[in-house]
Amino acid sequence: MYLPKEVQAGLDAARKAELKKKNRLRVKAGGEIFKVLRFREDGFTLDVEEAPHLRGFVDLYDGAKHLYQCLVIASVEEDGEMFYEFKRVTAASDKPALDYYVEEDTPVALVTDQRE
Template identity: 35%
Template sequence: MPGIFMTEAAYISPEIRMGLEAARKAAHRHGRRLRVQVGDIWYPIRSMDDDGIEIALDVAPKLRGHIEIHEGPRVIRTALIVAAEVRDDVMRYAFKRATAPRNEAPVDYVRLLPASAGLIEVQ
């Protein structure tokens, strides 16, 4: 039938498909506040998975190298990235390495006992 295409699950008219795509984009805008900072400019992340991130193609910078991914004011991941491919209306950046941020500095020795929480003086 003209004007109708087949997906894996069902037949969907173009009007419904466009409505679903608009709803998906709106959900990305109002979802998690993931973003990447480059200099003084913040770029919103449309989606993130274990393999990389996606940024809207119309604002996507030429990113490469070390980045920090923020959720609001909090750093949630540091990563080494490379531009991978353009998909529809987003630029996909692939992680070469991605790790959770550290809360404390690394040490160059083995800690045998847990650190004491404080000192109680006996009088």
């Protein structure tokens, strides 16, 4: 089906606006934050007009919750979206990594009697 360029551009802009509105995912790279249009198991897409060709480490957020630290590379540009492929994805944790085994019944704190 043939559509005039202006109509097609309007439809594409409306589709992008709808994707941005319904998706809470964000990518933080170099102090800048970009809205994720689509998220897949092997990567994500950003609006090609707003995002640079990212390469390297980025952080992926769902609202304020830090989900992943990712190593990405710009892969394919299609329909005004740039696809960024994951080279590595590491789940973010709010606890430090443990370098030792913790027993199940290990005390979590030391309580002393302060009445003396």
